[in-house]
Amino acid sequence: MTKPKSINWFPSYATHHKIPFGSYVFNEQLERISNSVTSVNRPPFEFLKDNSINGTYVFFNGGIDFGKPELNQILEWVSNGNTLVVSAANFEKQLLDTLNLKTKSINTIDNFNNVFQVNLVNSRLDNSANYKYDKGSTFYHFDKIDTTQTAVLGFIDKFRGDGESIQDSLVNVIKQPFGGGEIVLNTFPQAFTNYFMLKSPNQNYTAGLLSYIDVEQPIYIDTYYKTGKTFYTSPMYLFLNTKSLKWAYYLVLIGALIYILFEGKRKQRAIPVVKPLRNQTVDFTRTIANMYYENSKHKDISQHKIQHFLEYIRNTLHLSTSEINDSFIINLAARSNNTKEDTKALFNFINNVNTKTQINSKELERLNTLIEQFKSHNQWKTKQ
Structure with missing residues (x-):
């Protein structure tokens, strides 16, 4: 009862989670700078049927796969003058083919500490700070971009030496016009998590990403494509997350076990020999x-x-x-x-x-x- 509760490192990305890889802090700060932030817990295919929806649609999760019909509807919505922001470790092939992009995982054979440093390109932002992320496993970057249509917004600069230019770095944030709107893609969704933002000065990196969003327009935050649940369906969750109920539950189990042990000594029948399961x-x-x-x-x-x-x-x-x-x-x-x-x-x-x-x-x-x-x-x- 007295030992500290273990940290939950589940990659949730849910806006209501306060665990390290939830996005509670990001959602709270976004509502401070914008008066029109809406959480969307429905599929985009269903949500965008309302033709009055305009603004910026933000997706971030470990992985997002829209599917062909839904992606086509999202791209049609963007072409009408809206903004799409997608941040994921990797993207579906159809979206990359549409924008003439390719991604590639970063070779980490010489980076066993899994520490990555990210930064932004815009000179008007504070790029002197070191924005580090030390919980990386698999990192992706844009291996191929259409230079005539694509603007580079950010990069992974751990692999950039003192004499190398930004072009020699690994690009991980890009912006591309699409019809009357624009699309922003980012291979670093961890930038929106509590763990990253609460390590100073990393919050400035996330703020720099938000500077490419028009906060005067409505902002729609997707909560449908999230690894973490928005609600809990198991009644045991209430028992195990309330200390008094949890220990009452444990005491009932211990009491039942003691009763079985003492009563079973007099009433136990011969137990047949059962061969142990083979280690498969x-x-x-x-x-x-x-x-x-x-x-x-x-x-x-x-x-x-x-x-x-x-x-x-x-x-x-x-x-x-x-x-x-x-x-x-x-x-x-x-x-x-x-x-x-x-x-x-x-x-x-x-x-x-x-x-x-x-x-x-x-x-x-x-x-x-x-x-x-x-x-x-x-x-x-x-x-x-």
């Missing part, structure tokens, strides 16, 4: 892997293989994988009973796989063979 973890893992392989998700499988291999190096060979350089290759080769040339060839192949968006089955098999050969030398050394 390996079978389950093999089934999932076959599903990935049959669906030609070779790139996803390769990423899992590489991450497990790096974890093997850290746990078994006790080497840090935060920096892959010549010194690391020499130490790894010596500890694993592999030659320097073989070790270097393996990591060159891993780097080649990471730079590709898609790989074929032969490349995946080659990656698996190199990793298994590398491990087999270390196992032989252990037996010796």
